[in-house]
Amino acid sequence: MKRILIILLTLGLGVTNALAQSSLGKIKGQLTDQTTKEALPAATVVLLHAKDSSVANTAVSDNKGNFEITGIADGSYRLFLSFMGYKSVYKPITISADNKQVNLGNLAMEHKGVDLKGVEILEEKPPIVVKKDTLEFNADAFKTRENSVVEDLLKKLPGVVVDKDGGITAQGQTVTKVLVDGKPFFGTDPKLATKNLPANIIDKVQLIDKKSDQAEFTQIDDGQTEKAINIVIKKDKKKGMFGRATAGYGTDDRYGLNFNLNRFRDNQQLSIIGGGNNVNNLGFTAQNQMSFGRAGNGGGGTGRGAVRMGTGSSTAVPAGITSSWNTGINFNQTYSNKLILNGSYFFNDNKVNVLQNTTQQNIQPNYSNFQYTNTASNTENANNRFNVRLEYNIDSFNSIIFTPTYSLTNANSNSYNVYSTVGSNNKDTINKGATYNDGQGNTSSFGGNILYKKRFKKKGRTISLNLGYNNSSSDQTSTVISNTTFFNNAIRKDSSYNQMNTNNSDSRNVSANLTYTEPISKDRYLEVNYGITNYTSNAKRFTFDYDSAKLNYNHRNDSLSNIFDNHTINQQTGFAIRTVKLKYDYSIGLNLIFNNLDNDTYSFRTKRDSTITQHTLNFAPNATFNYTFSKNKRLRLNYSGITTQPTVQQLQPVPDNSDALYIQLGNPNLKPSYNNTITVNYNTFNFQTFRGMFAMLNAGFGSNKIINANRYDSTTGKTISMPVNVNGYYNVSGTLHNSIPLSKTPGQNLNTGTSVSYSRDISLNDMQKNFSNTINLAQNANVNYMLKDWLDVSAGGSISYNIVRYTLTKSSNANYMNYSLNADVNVTLPKGFMIGSDINYITSSGLSAGNNVASTLWNANIAKYVFPKKQGLIKLQGFDLLRQYASVSRSVTDNFIRDTRSNVLQQYFMLSFTYFLNRFGGPNSNNRGDRQGMDRGMRMYRGGGGGGGGFRPGGF
Structure with a gap:
């Protein structure tokens, strides 16, 4: 079936192209x-x-x-x-x-x-321009359908891939930030820009290897590079008002509402967005989501925190049904050459209903068993986030960047789990039971950074001071009611508890980093730096048993309650030397990282304090090398080391029994982890043929990695987990992405991606070391093709092969494959009619019996423009026409293999209406923001x- 689809799709595109070209x-x-x-x-x-x-x-x-x-x-x-x-x-x-x-x-x-x-x-701009750290696309050279958004334009660009949920990958790297005219748009969420801004106002799209504000100022690479997109608005679209509003209603009470309104001026941007739906369409990246219990869920069996040394998912289908509401405002103002202000506020409320059926094989060196779990959960997260960026240029030598942030999340969750465990040989029942979890809470964080930058008259001499502060607090209350029966050699033992847990934590960190640069020759610069960060955290966990006589939770359980304080001082000092030549530049540096940690724990069970003190020293060398072979060929190497502090939840030594069969402990003896990363990038792009190749090699290794050590009780089926530090892990991966033009018309591309990875990891099972060796081979390809203005086709597919081998639990060894195919076809017809259809097919092999299920999602729509200038659009769409949408996934770790089936959104039909607003000033506006030929080419x-x-x- 898969091969037939691929052959038919390839032949169809080839025949279409051949017929078209023969008559042109x-x-x-x-x-x-x-x-x-x-x-x-x-x-x-x-x-x-x-x-x-x-x-x-x-x-x-x-x-x-x-x-x-x-x-x-x-x-x-x-x-x-x-x-x-x-x-x-x-x-x-x-x-x-x-x-x-x-x-x-x-x-x-x-x-x-x-x-x-x-x-x-007077001025000319080719479709693609290659710059030092930027690949720039002339948006008008890439055809899109009328009333398309930025996301549709990005799909046409060579080397850029946009997945079904709106996630963006450029040149093999995930895009983490989208800027508009160089300014933030709703903070750091890329989807809020790409799903709301219309494509016809875009002048240029720039793919940037964005450095930190500190590195951009000193010109000495600190290794903090992220892939970003900058959207440049056309000059004649910077004076006007534009947006769209959509309302739809369908079968099974499905609904969808959204709007965005934008008012742009030469020196000002104002955007307002909002919407809601119950069809799993977020339109933004969910952030600051709160979970209850260290397992990361409401006590269900699917969130257990075991180390996943080899893991794979047979589908990318999201589990459950989500309804969401959101609204936000974004404001950018350039007051003068000295003062620029960016700010945004965004609110979203998400409700997720999940039903799951899980089959899990628990594997130990000498035995194994099977656990079956049915879970029903409901979770709601309401998040407010606020971001500001203020840039003030005091004079030509001094400037300040101030970036405060605030986030507040209110959440509640409940779940009900029914489970049983049976032996692998005689199938005798080991345990069975049910657990109910209910939680409410809120978490808030407030912080910011102030970066002061000063240049001296001597070129290359600078000094900068970065001050940071962050305070986060969390207050949670959860109830756990559990009843479990354990069977041991026909001896039955019942265990039940009804408890209320309160978790209150507060953490603060204050940091200061001073950096000085000095030219030591014509093309060589010295950087010296010193930084200090003071971490302070406090966590209080109280567990109260239910008093059936008084009908409340009034008896403190001292064995499950404690007060924990952590105080850490991290100091870093070092130097770097940067050399700049005509075709290449490089920097070499060394940092020393001193870490002093004090943990204080008060146990109500022992009625005494215990203190743990640690002192660690890490050497963190760093190096970068950039070589420009030509304008369109570049090599980049980067090596850096980073220290990561353990979380207060990992440190707090009190059991979390929100899952009766998976008890989690904290470990106050944890040390900070240290990881080394080596990255090699080679990019080449031919602006004459539009063909590009992007290669990347990554390697990582380090010390004191934090993993979960598990101790399994075969007689009860319980697992006790505690985070520990381990050494001996490493990973290496390579990716190769090619963008191949299908014609001389920009935007008609074949993008391919090949990746190979190998990792060696380590875990502890019953205090025995278990090494894993994982190999992943993956290949994907997608094609975009547009015939004149009436046919727009995109199609793609991927395949990945996973090999997992363990030194101790050999029965966990696994080979499995994941496949996916997708196609999206849109046809523009006379008299304002349009038809469209998309299909996604996902399947796998190597899962347990009954779980190698294919998921086929086929959607279709028909639409018609109404009103003069096509300002209105009526659309009828059908979702999951074949009723074959499914969510099946597999997780493979050193001590279990888990197959999960989840509920998904079912078939529905929806009728919607969209109104488009395009009002631009200037001599050429005519309120026709999407006129053919004017906004293309x-x-x-x-x-x-x-x-x-x-x-x-x-x-x-």
């Missing part, structure tokens, strides 16, 4: 210098429709000056060829049934002089003196 025209030629006869590479070639000067296609000449434009429909055109320092060439072109192939031969270009027949090209400015049909303002 082609233009080719060669550009040379009129005097020297030398070829002119990387010249810009623009084909415009003669009737309205809208862009039909673009090209760039190759190293020999040759260019070629294919896929041209019959009609009259004007061809412009431009090269910096030369007169532009103007050629009228006609494509007809008798003239499909136009060979212009050699076109000699003259130096200087830019005015030709009253037309002057490369554009030119009008010159003096008339001539031709005129060129639209907006620039390259």
Whole structure:
């Protein structure tokens, strides 16, 4: 079935492309210098429709000056060829049934002089520009459907992949931040920008390897690099108001509401968004979600914190049904060259209902058994988050960046679990029971950073001070009612408890980092730094047993209650030397990290305090190397070390019995973990052919990794887990991403990704070391193809093969494969009609019997534009037409193999209406923000003196 789908999809695209190309025209030629006869590479070639000067296609000449434009429909055109320092060439072109192939031969270009027949090209921008740390795309060169959002545009860009939930991967790396005109948009959530801003207002999309504010100032890489996208708004779209609003209702009381309203000015951005639905469509990244119990759930068996040395999921289908409401406001204001203010507030309320059926094989060196669990849970998280960024340039030498943040989450959760454990041989029942959990709580965090930067008159001499503060607190109350029967050699023992737990924690950290840079030669700089961070945390856990006589929880359980205090001082000092040459730069440095930790625990059971003191020293070398082979080829190497503090939940030595069969303990003896990371990146992009290749190699190793050590009781089926430090782990992985153009039209790409990884990890089972060796091989591919303005197709697939081997629990060894296929087709019909359909097929092999289930999700819709200028859209859509949507997953660890089946959203149909608002100022607005030809392709400015049909303002 899978092979047939792939073959049919490939053949379909090939036939469509072949039929289209066979009836379309082609233009080719060669550009040379009129005097020297030398070829002119990387010249810009623009084909415009003669009737309205809208862009039909673009090209760039190759190293020999040759260019070629294919896929041209019959009609009259004007061809412009431009090269910096030369007169532009103007050629009228006609494509007809008798003239499909136009060979212009050699076109000699003259130096200087830019005015030709009253037309002057003032500014030009090719589809793709390669810069040092940035790959820049001209948005108008990549066709999208009318009223598309930024997410749709990103799918057209070479090397960029957007998954079904809106997650973005660029050049093999996850995009963690999206900026608008270089400014934050609703904090750091990429989806709020890509799912709300329309594509037709975008001038450029920039893929950036963004450094920290500190590194951007000192120009000495600190290894804190993240993949970011900067969206540059068109100049003529910075004065106006735009947005959209959608309301829909469907079968089974399904509903969907959302709106966004944006008002942009030259120096101001104001955006308001909101919405709600019960069809699992978040539209944002869930953050600051609270869980109850250290297991990460309401006591259910699916959240157990065992070390997952090898893990895989057979599907990417989200479990459960989610309903959500959200609203937010984002404000950006440039008051002057000295003062820039960005701020946002966002609120979301998510409710998730999950039903799960789990089969888990517990594996130990000498025995194994099976545990069966049915879970029903309901969780609600209401989160408020507030972000501000204030940049103030005191003068040309001094500046300040202030970034305060605030978050508040209120949550409640309840779950009911029914479970039983049976032996693997005789199938005798080991235990059976049920647990009910109910929890309420809130958590808040407030903090911020102040970065003061000063430049001196001597170039390269700087000093900066970064002050940070963060305070977070959590108050939780949960009730656990558990009844379990244990069977040991036909001896029955009942265990039950009804308890209320209160967990109150408060943590604070204050930090200061001072950095000084000094030039020591023309191309070499020295950086010295010192930083100190003071961590303080306090946790109080009280457990009260239920008093049936007084009908309340009034008897403190001293064995499950304690007060815990942690105080840690972390100091870091070091230096780095940076050298900058014409084609390469590098930095080498060394940091010393001193960590002093004091843990104080008061036990109500023993009525006494205990104190643990630790002193650790880590050497943290760091190094970066960047080599630019050419404008479009770059190599980057980075090595860094980082220390991670254990959480207060991991340190607090009191049992958490929210899961009757999985008891978690804290460990006050934990040390901070230290991890080394080595990354190698090689990127190359050919801006003439639009072909790119992005390769990355990662390796990691370190010491004192924090894992969960498990002790399993075969007679009761209970697991006791406690975090400990271990050494001896490492991992290495390599990825290769290719972007292959399917035609000379930008946006029609084949993106492929190949990854290979190997990891060696360690765990402790009944105090015995168990090493794992995991190999993962994965291949994915996706294609985007757009035929004129009526057919838009995207399709893709992936396959991954997992091999897991253990040195101790060999029965956990596993081989399994995951497969996925997807396709999305949209057709624009006459009279404003559109039809669309998408299908996602996911399956796996290697799971336990009954769990190798395929999931097929087929959706379809039909829509029609209404009102003048297509301001309204009526859509009828159907979800899960085949009723084959399913969620099946597998987790493989050193001591269990777990297969889980969950409930998912069922078939529904919905009718919706969308209203589009596009009102822009300026001489060329006409309130037509998505006019065909004006917002697509490369554009030119009008010159003096008339001539031709005129060129639209907006620039390259």
